[in-house]
Amino acid sequence: MAPARVPAPVIVSVDGVSKRFVIRKDNSLKERIVTLGRVGKKHREEFWALRDVSIEIEAGKTIGLIGHNGSGKSTLLKVIGGILDPTSGTVARRGRIAALLELGAGFHPDLTGRENVFLNASVLGLSRTETEDRFDDIVDFSGIGDFIDTQVKFYSSGMYVRLAFAVAVHTDPDLLLVDEVLAVGDEAFQRKCMDKIKEFQSEGRTIVLVSHSLGSVAELCDRAVLLNRGEVVFDGNAPDAVAAFRDILEDRRVDDAERTHDDAALAGHVLAASAYPTGGVDGDPVNPGDDVTISVTVSHDTGLAEWICAIQIDTPTGQAVYGTTTKRLGVSMPPLHGSRTVEFTLREAMFGAGKYFVNVSLMDFAGRHLHDAPQACSFNVPYYQLAVGTVHAVPEFQDLGATT
Amino acid sequence: MVRVGGPAPGFSGTISSFVEIFRQREMLGLLVRRDLKARYKDSALGFVWTLVRPITQLVIYYVVLGNFLGAARGIPDFAVYIFTGLVAYGLFSEIVVGATASIVGNGGLIKKIYLPREIFPLASVGSSLFNFMIQLVILIAATIAVGHFPWTIELLFAIPSLLILVLYGTAFGFLLSAANVYLRDIGYLVEVIILIMFWASPVVYSWQIVRDQIPTAWMLEVYTNNPVTLAVLGFQRAFWTSGHDIVEYPSELLLRQGVAIFVGLILLVAFQRVFARLQGNFAQEL
Numbered sequence: 001m002a003p004a005r006v007p008a009p010v011i012v013s014v015d016g017v018s019k020r021f022v023i024r025k026d027n028s029l030k031e032r033i034v035t036l037g038r039v040g041k042k043h044r045e046e047f048w049a050l051r052d053v054s055i056e057i058e059a060g061k062t063i064g065l066i067g068h069n070g071s072g073k074s075t076l077l078k079v080i081g082g083i084l085d086p087t088s089g090t091v092a093r094r095g096r097i098a099a100l101l102e103l104g105a106g107f108h109p110d111l112t113g114r115e116n117v118f119l120n121a122s123v124l125g126l127s128r129t130e131t132e133d134r135f136d137d138i139v140d141f142s143g144i145g146d147f148i149d150t151q152v153k154f155y156s157s158g159m160y161v162r163l164a165f166a167v168a169v170h171t172d173p174d175l176l177l178v179d180e181v182l183a184v185g186d187e188a189f190q191r192k193c194m195d196k197i198k199e200f201q202s203e204g205r206t207i208v209l210v211s212h213s214l215g216s217v218a219e220l221c222d223r224a225v226l227l228n229r230g231e232v233v234f235d236g237n238a239p240d241a242v243a244a245f246r247d248i249l250e251d252r253r254v255d256d257a258e259r260t261h262d263d264a265a266l267a268g269h270v271l272a273a274s275a276y277p278t279g280g281v282d283g284d285p286v287n288p289g290d291d292v293t294i295s296v297t298v299s300h301d302t303g304l305a306e307w308i309c310a311i312q313i314d315t316p317t318g319q320a321v322y323g324t325t326t327k328r329l330g331v332s333m334p335p336l337h338g339s340r341t342v343e344f345t346l347r348e349a350m351f352g353a354g355k356y357f358v359n360v361s362l363m364d365f366a367g368r369h370l371h372d373a374p375q376a377c378s379f380n381v382p383y384y385q386l387a388v389g390t391v392h393a394v395p396e397f398q399d400l401g402a403t404t
Numbered sequence: 405m406v407r408v409g410g411p412a413p414g415f416s417g418t419i420s421s422f423v424e425i426f427r428q429r430e431m432l433g434l435l436v437r438r439d440l441k442a443r444y445k446d447s448a449l450g451f452v453w454t455l456v457r458p459i460t461q462l463v464i465y466y467v468v469l470g471n472f473l474g475a476a477r478g479i480p481d482f483a484v485y486i487f488t489g490l491v492a493y494g495l496f497s498e499i500v501v502g503a504t505a506s507i508v509g510n511g512g513l514i515k516k517i518y519l520p521r522e523i524f525p526l527a528s529v530g531s532s533l534f535n536f537m538i539q540l541v542i543l544i545a546a547t548i549a550v551g552h553f554p555w556t557i558e559l560l561f562a563i564p565s566l567l568i569l570v571l572y573g574t575a576f577g578f579l580l581s582a583a584n585v586y587l588r589d590i591g592y593l594v595e596v597i598i599l600i601m602f603w604a605s606p607v608v609y610s611w612q613i614v615r616d617q618i619p620t621a622w623m624l625e626v627y628t629n630n631p632v633t634l635a636v637l638g639f640q641r642a643f644w645t646s647g648h649d650i651v652e653y654p655s656e657l658l659l660r661q662g663v664a665i666f667v668g669l670i671l672l673v674a675f676q677r678v679f680a681r682l683q684g685n686f687a688q689e690l
Contacts, residue, residue, distance in 0.1 A: 082518035085684030092407050101516045110442040122431045
C-alpha cells in the first residue's frame, strides 16, 4: 500500500469482485430438457475465476497484472473493462477507457482499411469528426500508405496489426487496458508498442497491463498485482511481485511433480548457493575483472546416476545476462547420493554496475529440471561512473575533427 | 465514479440503457452501413439481390396461388396485393431473423470490447429498414404501373403499421438475440416460427376468407389481433387501393393498432430489461 502522501485520484475501484463461471456440458435444447433438474447439476461445473478481489488504481499509475495461465488476470481485465459482469462485488471507474484486448477486434474483412479505421475508432469511443481529424496521423503511423482503400482481407497480417495498433493508440484514452498485445508482431513493432506505452505514461495516463513477460512488467510498471487461482496474493512494487510470482511457479512445479508421483524430481534439492569474488566471502562486492565463485550445494535422496548443475545470472528485472551448465563444460558428474557441493568460477567476469541474481537448477541428464532455486543468491557490482549496462568495459573517447 | 457492469435496477435502468444507446448512435450508423456494405461486397449485382427474393416470391405466389389455385378471385390487382403483404412481412421477418443472429454473429467484437450490446440487434433493425425502403419504392412504382397510386387518406395507415412491425420486431429481436447466445436452437426455431407466422397473416389470401372459414368469433379475434396481421392489413389499406370497396377489413382497425402499439411498447421495455440482465454473461457464453 502506498503511504498517504498527496493522494492521486482513484480512477478504478474494484471492490470485493468475484466471478463464477459455469461450465455446461449440455448445450442444445434437447440435452437441456433431458438433463433438467437434479440430473442437470451433474452436467455443470462451477469454477471461480476471481475470488473477492479488491484493487484501487490511482490515476497516472501503470499496474501490471501477473500470474500463471488461468489465474484470472484476463478475467479481471475484462471485468474492469465492463466486458464481463462480476458475479458479486462492484467495479467503478471514471474517464474514457480503451481496451486493447485484441488488436483489430471488430475489423471486418470485407471492408476497406479506411472504413475499418472509422468503425474501429468508433468502437473505441471516438466520434466521426475526431476520427477525421486524426485520420492522416493514423495512416502515417501505420505505414499502410495506398493500401488504405484496399479491403483488409487482402492485408498481410503485419499490415493488419499495424493498422489496428495505429487506431488504438490514437483514441486518446484516460485508462488503457492492455492484454498481451505486446506479444504479437516483430521486434520493431514491439519496440513501437513499448515506446507508445512509455509516451502514454509520461502523459500521465493510467495503464493496466497483463503480461507473461516479467521483464516488461518490471520495466514498465509502478506496481504489480499477483493473482493466483483467482485471488490477489501480492500487491506492491513490481520487482517484489515478480519475485513472489517465481516462488509460486516453483511451488506449482513441485505440485505437478507430486501429482505425477515423480519421485526423482521430488528427491532432488538445491540446498544452498552463494556467490562472491574468488578469495572473498559471501556479500563482498564483485569488481569488474574479478573472478567470481558460485558455490552450490545439491542433494538427492534416492540417488541420481547422471546429473547436471546449471546456473543463470539475471538482472533484477529478469533479463538473463549469463548462464552455463556442467554439461556445457563437458564435466561428467559422478552419481549423486546425499549432498554434494560444487563450485563454478567465472574468470575475469566483466559485469556492469548493479545487482545480479543467480538462479540455480539441478537437472537430470535429459535436461529435465528436478529442482529450480530462483534467485538462490546474489552479488553486487559497485557503481561505475563512466558507463551503465550489464557489461563492463572502460570507455575512451576521441574527437577526430570535422569530416571533409 | 461510474459503476460498471450489472443491470441498474428498475425503470431507471431502462432510461440509462436508452441514453447509452442514444450516445452510441454514430456507432449504430456505422454498424448498419457495415452490414449493408459487407453483405453484397464483391457481387456484381449488389443491392439488386435484396429484391430478387421478394420478387421471386411474388411471382410464385401470383402464379401458383393466384391463378392455379384461384386465390386471386375477388382480389383485384392481386400482384400488388401480395407484394404489399410481402414487403410488410419481409420487414418483420428480416428484423427478427437478423437480430436473433446479431449477438452471436458479432461475438468477436463483444468478447473484446464493451459497447452497449443493444447496438447489434438495433443495427439489424436499421439494415432491415433500409432494404424495406428499397422495396417500398418498388411497391409504389408498381401501384403507379397498375394505375392505382395510393393517394388517399388511408395512406396514413402505413405509419402505425410500420410502427407495429418495428416495435415488435425490435422487442423480439432483443429477447431472441439474448436467448440465442445461451441456446443456439433459438436461431432454427425462429426460422420455423417466421414461416408459420407468414401463413398465419393475410399476405397471400384475404382476411375475408379467414372470417368466412373460422367458426367462432373469439378465434377470429385471436387471428385478427395478431400484431403482424394488423400491420399487414394496415399496409394493404394504405397501398392497395384497388379493392377498397370490394374487400372487407376488420372493424376498428385503427383502435386495434393503437392497442397493439401500446402493448408493443411495454414488450419493448420488458424485453430490453431481459436483454440487459442476460447481456452480462454474453462475453463468457460466446
